[in-house]
Amino acid sequence: MAEGQHSLRYIERDAVMHRIYPLVKLAWVFMVAAGLFLYKTPLSGAINFVILLLLTVFLGKIPLREILSSSKFILGLGLILMFFHLIADPGNVVYQLGPLKVTDTGLIQGPIFFFRLSVVVLASFVLIWTTDTRDLMVSLAKAGIPYRFAFAVFLALRFLPLVQQEVDAVRSAHAIRGRASKSSLGHRIKLWQRYMFTVLVNGLRKAEAAAAALECRAFGSSPTRTYVKDVHFHAVDLVLLIVTAAIITVLVLRERTGFLF
Amino acid sequence: MEKRGGWDFKYKTRDIVIIAVIAAIAGVVNTGIGNLWYLANTSLGPMGGALLQGAFMWAYVLVMWLVRRPGAAILLGIIETTVEVLMGNASGIGTLGWGLFQGLGVEVIMAISGYKKFGLLAAMMAAAGASQFGTVWTAILFGWDPAYAKDVWLAIPINLISGLVISGLLGYYLAKALAKTGLIRSAQ
Numbered sequence: 010m011a012e013g014q015h016s017l018r019y020i021e022r023d024a025v026m027h028r029i030y031p032l033v034k035l036a037w038v039f040m041v042a043a044g045l046f047l048y049k050t051p052l053s054g055a056i057n058f059v060i061l062l063l064l065t066v067f068l069g070k071i072p073l074r075e076i077l078s079s080s081k082f083i084l085g086l087g088l089i090l091m092f093f094h095l096i097a098d099p100g101n102v103v104y105q106l107g108p109l110k111v112t113d114t115g116l117i118q119g120p121i122f123f124f125r126l127s128v129v130v131l132a133s134f135v136l137i138w139t140t141d142t143r144d145l146m147v148s149l150a151k152a153g154i155p156y157r158f159a160f161a162v163f164l165a166l167r168f169l170p171l172v173q174q175e176v177d178a179v180r181s182a183h184a185i186r187g188r189a190s191k192s193s194l195g196h197r198i199k200l201w202q203r204y205m206f207t208v209l210v211n212g213l214r215k216a217e218a219a220a221a222a223l224e225c226r227a228f229g230s231s232p233t234r235t236y237v238k239d240v241h242f243h244a245v246d247l248v249l250l251i252v253t254a255a256i257i258t259v260l261v262l263r264e265r266t267g268f269l270f
Numbered sequence: 271m272e273k274r275g276g277w278d279f280k281y282k283t284r285d286i287v288i289i290a291v292i293a294a295i296a297g298v299v300n301t302g303i304g305n306l307w308y309l310a311n312t313s314l315g316p317m318g319g320a321l322l323q324g325a326f327m328w329a330y331v332l333v334m335w336l337v338r339r340p341g342a343a344i345l346l347g348i349i350e351t352t353v354e355v356l357m358g359n360a361s362g363i364g365t366l367g368w369g370l371f372q373g374l375g376v377e378v379i380m381a382i383s384g385y386k387k388f389g390l391l392a393a394m395m396a397a398a399g400a401s402q403f404g405t406v407w408t409a410i411l412f413g414w415d416p417a418y419a420k421d422v423w424l425a426i427p428i429n430l431i432s433g434l435v436i437s438g439l440l441g442y443y444l445a446k447a448l449a450k451t452g453l454i455r456s457a458q
Contacts, residue, residue: 038363083360089312097315122413133355133362161290165349168294206447208295213453216291220284229283
Protein backbone atom coordinates (compact mmCIF):
# COMPACT_ATOMS: atom_id res chain seq x y z
CA MET A 10 0.00 0.00 0.00
CA ALA A 11 1.22 3.44 -0.79
CA GLU A 12 2.68 4.84 2.39
CA GLY A 13 1.95 8.41 3.20
CA GLN A 14 -1.32 8.32 1.29
CA HIS A 15 -3.20 7.92 4.57
CA SER A 16 -2.36 7.29 8.19
CA LEU A 17 -4.32 4.05 8.43
CA ARG A 18 -1.69 1.37 7.97
CA TYR A 19 0.32 -1.18 9.93
CA ILE A 20 2.62 0.55 12.41
CA GLU A 21 5.55 -1.64 13.43
CA ARG A 22 6.04 -1.60 17.21
CA ASP A 23 7.22 -3.93 19.96
CA ALA A 24 3.90 -3.88 21.79
CA VAL A 25 1.54 -6.37 23.44
CA MET A 26 -1.19 -5.91 20.81
CA HIS A 27 1.29 -6.50 17.99
CA ARG A 28 2.30 -9.87 19.44
CA ILE A 29 -1.23 -11.24 19.67
CA TYR A 30 -2.22 -13.81 17.02
CA PRO A 31 -3.97 -11.97 14.12
CA LEU A 32 -7.05 -14.20 14.13
CA VAL A 33 -7.53 -13.62 17.87
CA LYS A 34 -7.47 -9.86 17.19
CA LEU A 35 -9.96 -10.30 14.36
CA ALA A 36 -12.27 -12.28 16.67
CA TRP A 37 -11.79 -9.56 19.31
CA VAL A 38 -12.98 -6.85 16.86
CA PHE A 39 -16.13 -8.88 16.15
CA MET A 40 -16.65 -9.48 19.88
CA VAL A 41 -16.38 -5.75 20.65
CA ALA A 42 -18.81 -4.99 17.80
CA ALA A 43 -21.28 -7.64 19.01
CA GLY A 44 -21.14 -6.25 22.55
CA LEU A 45 -22.06 -2.78 21.32
CA PHE A 46 -25.29 -4.10 19.87
CA LEU A 47 -26.27 -5.41 23.33
CA TYR A 48 -25.88 -2.14 25.22
CA LYS A 49 -28.98 -0.11 25.94
CA THR A 50 -27.43 2.93 27.64
CA PRO A 51 -24.82 5.44 26.41
CA LEU A 52 -22.69 4.89 29.55
CA SER A 53 -21.74 1.34 28.52
CA GLY A 54 -20.60 2.61 25.10
CA ALA A 55 -18.66 5.43 26.74
CA ILE A 56 -16.89 3.03 29.15
CA ASN A 57 -16.02 0.78 26.20
CA PHE A 58 -14.69 3.78 24.29
CA VAL A 59 -12.38 4.83 27.13
CA ILE A 60 -11.11 1.26 27.71
CA LEU A 61 -10.39 0.89 24.00
CA LEU A 62 -8.55 4.20 23.89
CA LEU A 63 -6.36 3.19 26.86
CA LEU A 64 -5.68 -0.21 25.28
CA THR A 65 -4.66 1.44 21.99
CA VAL A 66 -2.29 3.90 23.66
CA PHE A 67 -0.73 1.62 26.31
CA LEU A 68 -0.90 -1.91 24.87
CA GLY A 69 -0.69 -0.90 21.20
CA LYS A 70 1.79 1.98 21.67
CA ILE A 71 -0.16 4.02 19.11
CA PRO A 72 0.29 7.76 19.72
CA LEU A 73 -2.86 9.71 20.57
CA ARG A 74 -2.06 12.08 17.68
CA GLU A 75 -2.21 9.14 15.25
CA ILE A 76 -5.51 7.97 16.73
CA LEU A 77 -7.10 11.41 16.41
CA SER A 78 -5.71 11.94 12.91
CA SER A 79 -7.25 8.69 11.65
CA SER A 80 -10.50 8.99 13.60
CA LYS A 81 -11.48 12.64 13.09
CA PHE A 82 -13.66 11.86 10.06
CA ILE A 83 -15.57 9.07 11.79
CA LEU A 84 -15.94 11.07 14.99
CA GLY A 85 -17.45 13.90 12.92
CA LEU A 86 -19.81 11.47 11.22
CA GLY A 87 -20.68 9.98 14.62
CA LEU A 88 -21.68 13.43 15.85
CA ILE A 89 -23.86 14.01 12.77
CA LEU A 90 -25.43 10.57 13.31
CA MET A 91 -26.07 11.44 16.96
CA PHE A 92 -27.73 14.70 15.91
CA PHE A 93 -29.88 12.79 13.38
CA HIS A 94 -31.09 10.43 16.12
CA LEU A 95 -31.70 13.35 18.52
CA ILE A 96 -34.22 14.92 16.17
CA ALA A 97 -35.52 11.89 14.23
CA ASP A 98 -36.32 9.38 16.99
CA PRO A 99 -39.91 9.40 18.23
CA GLY A 100 -40.64 10.25 21.87
CA ASN A 101 -41.59 13.06 24.22
CA VAL A 102 -40.30 16.45 23.09
CA VAL A 103 -37.86 17.86 25.65
CA TYR A 104 -36.50 20.74 23.60
CA GLN A 105 -37.67 22.51 20.45
CA LEU A 106 -35.75 24.84 18.18
CA GLY A 107 -37.96 25.92 15.27
CA PRO A 108 -39.01 22.80 13.34
CA LEU A 109 -36.37 20.65 15.09
CA LYS A 110 -37.67 18.64 18.06
CA VAL A 111 -35.27 16.87 20.42
CA THR A 112 -36.94 13.86 22.04
CA ASP A 113 -36.15 11.95 25.24
CA THR A 114 -35.60 8.76 23.21
CA GLY A 115 -33.26 10.66 20.90
CA LEU A 116 -31.22 11.89 23.87
CA ILE A 117 -30.49 8.24 24.77
CA GLN A 118 -30.29 6.73 21.29
CA GLY A 119 -28.09 9.51 19.82
CA PRO A 120 -25.10 8.94 22.14
CA ILE A 121 -25.61 5.14 21.92
CA PHE A 122 -25.13 5.29 18.16
CA PHE A 123 -22.24 7.74 18.45
CA PHE A 124 -20.34 5.31 20.70
CA ARG A 125 -21.44 2.28 18.66
CA LEU A 126 -19.95 3.70 15.48
CA SER A 127 -16.85 5.16 17.17
CA VAL A 128 -15.95 2.01 19.12
CA VAL A 129 -16.52 -0.40 16.19
CA VAL A 130 -14.33 1.75 13.99
CA LEU A 131 -11.61 2.34 16.59
CA ALA A 132 -11.43 -1.41 17.31
CA SER A 133 -10.93 -2.16 13.63
CA PHE A 134 -8.30 0.60 13.40
CA VAL A 135 -6.44 -1.13 16.26
CA LEU A 136 -6.44 -4.32 14.19
CA ILE A 137 -5.00 -2.45 11.20
CA TRP A 138 -2.37 -0.55 13.22
CA THR A 139 -1.13 -3.65 15.01
CA THR A 140 -1.41 -6.40 12.37
CA ASP A 141 0.74 -6.99 9.32
CA THR A 142 -1.63 -7.89 6.45
CA ARG A 143 0.62 -10.77 5.43
CA ASP A 144 0.37 -12.27 8.94
CA LEU A 145 -3.41 -11.96 8.84
CA MET A 146 -3.54 -13.78 5.50
CA VAL A 147 -1.26 -16.57 6.77
CA SER A 148 -3.41 -17.02 9.89
CA LEU A 149 -6.57 -17.09 7.77
CA ALA A 150 -5.06 -19.80 5.57
CA LYS A 151 -4.04 -21.73 8.70
CA ALA A 152 -7.63 -21.45 9.95
CA GLY A 153 -8.80 -23.40 6.92
CA ILE A 154 -9.56 -20.72 4.32
CA PRO A 155 -8.18 -21.99 0.98
CA TYR A 156 -4.85 -20.24 0.52
CA ARG A 157 -5.72 -19.28 -3.07
CA PHE A 158 -8.55 -17.10 -1.75
CA ALA A 159 -6.49 -15.70 1.14
CA PHE A 160 -3.84 -14.89 -1.46
CA ALA A 161 -6.45 -12.95 -3.47
CA VAL A 162 -6.83 -10.49 -0.58
CA PHE A 163 -3.09 -10.10 -0.34
CA LEU A 164 -2.83 -9.66 -4.11
CA ALA A 165 -5.48 -6.90 -4.09
CA LEU A 166 -3.47 -5.02 -1.46
CA ARG A 167 -0.29 -5.54 -3.51
CA PHE A 168 -2.05 -4.00 -6.53
CA LEU A 169 -3.23 -0.90 -4.62
CA PRO A 170 -0.14 1.29 -5.18
CA LEU A 171 -0.08 0.14 -8.82
CA VAL A 172 -3.62 1.44 -9.28
CA GLN A 173 -2.53 4.86 -8.02
CA GLN A 174 0.50 4.81 -10.35
CA GLU A 175 -1.76 3.83 -13.23
CA VAL A 176 -4.14 6.74 -12.59
CA ASP A 177 -1.17 9.16 -12.48
CA ALA A 178 0.23 7.74 -15.73
CA VAL A 179 -3.13 8.03 -17.55
CA ARG A 180 -3.62 11.55 -16.22
CA SER A 181 -0.15 12.56 -17.44
CA ALA A 182 -0.80 10.98 -20.84
CA HIS A 183 -3.99 13.04 -21.15
CA ALA A 184 -2.16 16.20 -20.07
CA ILE A 185 0.57 15.68 -22.71
CA ARG A 186 -2.16 15.40 -25.35
CA GLY A 187 -3.55 18.81 -24.40
CA ARG A 188 -6.27 18.09 -21.86
CA ALA A 189 -7.40 21.36 -20.29
CA SER A 190 -6.19 21.58 -16.69
CA LYS A 191 -9.37 23.38 -15.69
CA SER A 192 -12.66 22.38 -17.26
CA SER A 193 -16.38 22.06 -16.57
CA LEU A 194 -17.80 19.36 -14.29
CA GLY A 195 -19.31 17.50 -17.25
CA HIS A 196 -15.96 17.36 -19.00
CA ARG A 197 -14.25 16.18 -15.82
CA ILE A 198 -16.78 13.35 -15.46
CA LYS A 199 -16.04 12.30 -19.05
CA LEU A 200 -12.32 12.38 -18.31
CA TRP A 201 -12.79 10.19 -15.24
CA GLN A 202 -14.77 7.69 -17.35
CA ARG A 203 -11.78 7.46 -19.67
CA TYR A 204 -9.33 7.17 -16.76
CA MET A 205 -11.37 4.40 -15.20
CA PHE A 206 -11.66 2.37 -18.39
CA THR A 207 -7.97 2.70 -19.17
CA VAL A 208 -7.03 1.74 -15.61
CA LEU A 209 -9.34 -1.29 -15.80
CA VAL A 210 -7.89 -2.43 -19.14
CA ASN A 211 -4.32 -2.04 -17.92
CA GLY A 212 -5.22 -3.73 -14.62
CA LEU A 213 -6.72 -6.73 -16.41
CA ARG A 214 -3.69 -6.95 -18.67
CA LYS A 215 -1.50 -7.12 -15.55
CA ALA A 216 -3.89 -9.67 -14.04
CA GLU A 217 -3.48 -11.94 -17.07
CA ALA A 218 0.30 -11.67 -16.82
CA ALA A 219 0.26 -12.29 -13.04
CA ALA A 220 -2.03 -15.32 -13.45
CA ALA A 221 0.26 -16.81 -16.12
CA ALA A 222 3.30 -16.25 -13.87
CA LEU A 223 1.55 -17.89 -10.91
CA GLU A 224 0.46 -20.90 -12.95
CA CYS A 225 4.01 -21.30 -14.29
CA ARG A 226 5.09 -21.64 -10.63
CA ALA A 227 2.38 -24.30 -10.05
CA PHE A 228 0.39 -22.02 -7.75
CA GLY A 229 -2.68 -23.89 -6.50
CA SER A 230 -1.50 -27.35 -7.47
CA SER A 231 -0.93 -28.41 -3.86
CA PRO A 232 -3.65 -28.24 -1.19
CA THR A 233 -1.22 -26.76 1.35
CA ARG A 234 1.67 -24.33 1.13
CA THR A 235 4.60 -23.06 3.17
CA TYR A 236 5.33 -19.47 4.19
CA VAL A 237 8.53 -17.45 4.35
CA LYS A 238 7.35 -15.73 7.55
CA ASP A 239 5.16 -17.93 9.74
CA VAL A 240 2.85 -16.83 12.58
CA HIS A 241 2.09 -18.91 15.67
CA PHE A 242 -0.83 -19.04 18.04
CA HIS A 243 -0.16 -18.95 21.82
CA ALA A 244 -2.82 -19.79 24.38
CA VAL A 245 -1.98 -16.61 26.30
CA ASP A 246 -3.36 -14.57 23.35
CA LEU A 247 -6.83 -15.70 24.40
CA VAL A 248 -6.57 -13.44 27.49
CA LEU A 249 -7.64 -10.55 25.22
CA LEU A 250 -10.88 -12.35 24.36
CA ILE A 251 -11.53 -13.49 27.94
CA VAL A 252 -11.04 -10.00 29.41
CA THR A 253 -13.20 -8.42 26.67
CA ALA A 254 -15.98 -10.98 27.24
CA ALA A 255 -15.81 -10.25 30.99
CA ILE A 256 -16.10 -6.48 30.43
CA ILE A 257 -19.08 -6.91 28.08
CA THR A 258 -20.79 -9.27 30.54
CA VAL A 259 -20.33 -6.83 33.44
CA LEU A 260 -21.64 -3.89 31.37
CA VAL A 261 -24.67 -5.83 30.13
CA LEU A 262 -25.45 -7.16 33.64
CA ARG A 263 -25.08 -3.65 35.05
CA GLU A 264 -27.70 -2.41 32.57
CA ARG A 265 -30.11 -5.31 33.07
CA THR A 266 -29.87 -5.78 36.85
CA GLY A 267 -28.46 -2.46 38.07
CA PHE A 268 -25.67 -4.08 40.06
CA LEU A 269 -22.34 -2.32 40.78
CA PHE A 270 -23.44 1.25 39.95
CA MET B 271 -14.15 -19.17 -26.79
CA GLU B 272 -14.29 -20.51 -23.24
CA LYS B 273 -17.77 -21.64 -22.16
CA ARG B 274 -18.80 -20.26 -18.77
CA GLY B 275 -21.89 -20.00 -16.59
CA GLY B 276 -23.96 -22.44 -14.55
CA TRP B 277 -23.12 -23.93 -11.14
CA ASP B 278 -19.41 -24.36 -11.78
CA PHE B 279 -17.30 -23.60 -8.68
CA LYS B 280 -13.95 -24.49 -10.24
CA TYR B 281 -12.10 -21.20 -9.99
CA LYS B 282 -8.97 -20.88 -12.09
CA THR B 283 -6.00 -18.86 -10.87
CA ARG B 284 -6.86 -16.32 -13.58
CA ASP B 285 -10.37 -15.84 -12.11
CA ILE B 286 -8.96 -15.19 -8.64
CA VAL B 287 -6.39 -12.71 -9.94
CA ILE B 288 -9.04 -10.84 -11.98
CA ILE B 289 -11.25 -10.59 -8.89
CA ALA B 290 -8.29 -9.31 -6.84
CA VAL B 291 -7.33 -6.64 -9.39
CA ILE B 292 -10.90 -5.37 -9.86
CA ALA B 293 -11.32 -5.38 -6.07
CA ALA B 294 -8.24 -3.16 -5.72
CA ILE B 295 -9.53 -0.68 -8.33
CA ALA B 296 -13.09 -0.72 -6.96
CA GLY B 297 -11.78 -0.31 -3.41
CA VAL B 298 -10.07 2.95 -4.37
CA VAL B 299 -13.07 4.27 -6.35
CA ASN B 300 -15.65 3.22 -3.73
CA THR B 301 -13.66 4.75 -0.86
CA GLY B 302 -14.00 8.11 -2.63
CA ILE B 303 -17.72 7.62 -3.32
CA GLY B 304 -18.10 6.36 0.26
CA ASN B 305 -17.05 9.70 1.76
CA LEU B 306 -19.81 11.47 -0.21
CA TRP B 307 -22.28 8.74 0.76
CA TYR B 308 -21.49 9.08 4.49
CA LEU B 309 -22.23 12.78 4.41
CA ALA B 310 -25.54 12.21 2.55
CA ASN B 311 -26.50 9.25 4.72
CA THR B 312 -25.75 10.69 8.14
CA SER B 313 -27.09 14.17 7.45
CA LEU B 314 -30.19 13.27 5.38
CA GLY B 315 -30.87 9.75 6.71
CA PRO B 316 -32.03 6.73 4.69
CA MET B 317 -33.31 8.83 1.77
CA GLY B 318 -29.99 10.63 1.34
CA GLY B 319 -28.04 7.38 1.49
CA ALA B 320 -30.39 5.71 -0.98
CA LEU B 321 -29.61 8.23 -3.72
CA LEU B 322 -25.95 7.23 -3.79
CA GLN B 323 -26.34 3.64 -2.57
CA GLY B 324 -26.49 2.30 -6.12
CA ALA B 325 -23.08 3.69 -7.03
CA PHE B 326 -21.11 0.98 -5.20
CA MET B 327 -22.17 -2.19 -7.02
CA TRP B 328 -20.71 -1.69 -10.50
CA ALA B 329 -17.68 -3.86 -9.64
CA TYR B 330 -19.89 -6.72 -8.35
CA VAL B 331 -21.77 -6.80 -11.66
CA LEU B 332 -18.57 -6.41 -13.67
CA VAL B 333 -16.82 -9.29 -11.89
CA MET B 334 -19.81 -11.60 -12.15
CA TRP B 335 -20.02 -10.87 -15.89
CA LEU B 336 -16.29 -11.42 -16.42
CA VAL B 337 -15.71 -14.46 -14.20
CA ARG B 338 -19.17 -16.09 -14.39
CA ARG B 339 -18.71 -18.35 -11.38
CA PRO B 340 -21.02 -18.73 -8.34
CA GLY B 341 -19.60 -16.86 -5.36
CA ALA B 342 -17.53 -14.40 -7.44
CA ALA B 343 -19.58 -11.40 -6.24
CA ILE B 344 -19.26 -12.35 -2.56
CA LEU B 345 -15.51 -12.90 -2.96
CA LEU B 346 -15.19 -9.55 -4.72
CA GLY B 347 -17.30 -7.93 -2.00
CA ILE B 348 -15.14 -9.21 0.83
CA ILE B 349 -11.85 -8.29 -0.87
CA GLU B 350 -13.07 -4.92 -2.12
CA THR B 351 -14.37 -3.90 1.30
CA THR B 352 -11.14 -5.16 2.92
CA VAL B 353 -9.32 -2.73 0.62
CA GLU B 354 -11.77 -0.01 1.69
CA VAL B 355 -11.13 -0.79 5.38
CA LEU B 356 -7.39 -0.42 4.81
CA MET B 357 -7.90 2.74 2.73
CA GLY B 358 -9.59 4.29 5.76
CA ASN B 359 -13.31 3.74 5.26
CA ALA B 360 -15.07 5.50 8.11
CA SER B 361 -16.95 2.38 9.25
CA GLY B 362 -13.81 0.37 9.84
CA ILE B 363 -14.38 -3.37 9.87
CA GLY B 364 -18.14 -2.75 9.66
CA THR B 365 -17.48 -2.07 5.95
CA LEU B 366 -17.06 -5.82 5.43
CA GLY B 367 -20.78 -6.18 6.14
CA TRP B 368 -21.60 -4.24 2.99
CA GLY B 369 -19.27 -6.42 0.95
CA LEU B 370 -20.97 -9.54 2.21
CA PHE B 371 -24.54 -8.27 1.89
CA GLN B 372 -24.07 -6.63 -1.52
CA GLY B 373 -22.26 -9.68 -2.86
CA LEU B 374 -25.08 -11.84 -1.54
CA GLY B 375 -27.61 -9.62 -3.34
CA VAL B 376 -25.92 -10.28 -6.69
CA GLU B 377 -25.56 -14.00 -5.94
CA VAL B 378 -29.26 -14.38 -5.08
CA ILE B 379 -30.36 -12.84 -8.38
CA MET B 380 -27.81 -14.85 -10.37
CA ALA B 381 -28.73 -18.06 -8.51
CA ILE B 382 -32.37 -17.54 -9.54
CA SER B 383 -31.17 -17.41 -13.15
CA GLY B 384 -28.99 -20.50 -12.55
CA TYR B 385 -25.92 -18.37 -13.35
CA LYS B 386 -26.88 -18.62 -17.00
CA LYS B 387 -28.37 -15.20 -17.84
CA PHE B 388 -25.82 -12.51 -18.54
CA GLY B 389 -27.89 -9.89 -20.35
CA LEU B 390 -28.64 -6.27 -19.53
CA LEU B 391 -31.82 -7.12 -17.60
CA ALA B 392 -30.00 -9.60 -15.35
CA ALA B 393 -27.24 -7.02 -14.73
CA MET B 394 -29.75 -4.38 -13.71
CA MET B 395 -31.67 -6.80 -11.48
CA ALA B 396 -28.44 -7.98 -9.84
CA ALA B 397 -27.33 -4.41 -9.13
CA ALA B 398 -30.76 -3.49 -7.75
CA GLY B 399 -30.70 -6.58 -5.53
CA ALA B 400 -27.21 -5.75 -4.28
CA SER B 401 -28.26 -2.17 -3.56
CA GLN B 402 -31.20 -3.36 -1.48
CA PHE B 403 -29.20 -6.00 0.39
CA GLY B 404 -26.54 -3.37 1.15
CA THR B 405 -29.16 -1.16 2.73
CA VAL B 406 -30.12 -3.96 5.13
CA TRP B 407 -26.58 -3.80 6.53
CA THR B 408 -26.73 0.02 6.62
CA ALA B 409 -29.92 -0.21 8.68
CA ILE B 410 -28.25 -2.64 11.13
CA LEU B 411 -25.08 -0.54 11.45
CA PHE B 412 -26.79 2.84 11.70
CA GLY B 413 -29.65 1.65 13.86
CA TRP B 414 -32.55 2.46 11.56
CA ASP B 415 -35.71 0.90 12.87
CA PRO B 416 -38.27 0.45 10.07
CA ALA B 417 -40.99 0.34 12.73
CA TYR B 418 -40.36 4.02 13.55
CA ALA B 419 -38.50 5.60 10.66
CA LYS B 420 -40.80 5.65 7.64
CA ASP B 421 -37.85 6.94 5.59
CA VAL B 422 -36.44 3.37 5.66
CA TRP B 423 -39.46 2.16 3.69
CA LEU B 424 -39.52 5.21 1.41
CA ALA B 425 -35.85 4.62 0.61
CA ILE B 426 -36.51 1.12 -0.82
CA PRO B 427 -37.68 2.20 -4.31
CA ILE B 428 -34.94 4.85 -4.47
CA ASN B 429 -32.36 2.20 -3.57
CA LEU B 430 -33.63 -0.12 -6.25
CA ILE B 431 -33.66 2.53 -8.97
CA SER B 432 -30.28 3.86 -7.86
CA GLY B 433 -28.68 0.39 -8.09
CA LEU B 434 -30.54 -0.53 -11.26
CA VAL B 435 -29.54 2.61 -13.15
CA ILE B 436 -26.08 3.49 -11.85
CA SER B 437 -24.39 0.14 -11.19
CA GLY B 438 -26.50 -2.07 -13.44
CA LEU B 439 -25.83 -0.04 -16.56
CA LEU B 440 -22.23 0.86 -15.66
CA GLY B 441 -21.25 -2.72 -14.74
CA TYR B 442 -22.88 -4.22 -17.82
CA TYR B 443 -21.46 -1.75 -20.33
CA LEU B 444 -18.00 -1.88 -18.74
CA ALA B 445 -18.06 -5.68 -19.13
CA LYS B 446 -19.16 -5.32 -22.77
CA ALA B 447 -16.49 -2.72 -23.46
CA LEU B 448 -13.81 -4.86 -21.81
CA ALA B 449 -14.96 -7.88 -23.82
CA LYS B 450 -14.39 -5.87 -27.01
CA THR B 451 -10.75 -5.34 -26.04
CA GLY B 452 -10.24 -9.12 -26.29
CA LEU B 453 -8.63 -9.32 -22.85
CA ILE B 454 -11.41 -11.35 -21.27
CA ARG B 455 -12.46 -14.42 -23.19
CA SER B 456 -15.39 -15.42 -20.98
CA ALA B 457 -17.23 -12.14 -21.47
CA GLN B 458 -17.12 -12.19 -25.27
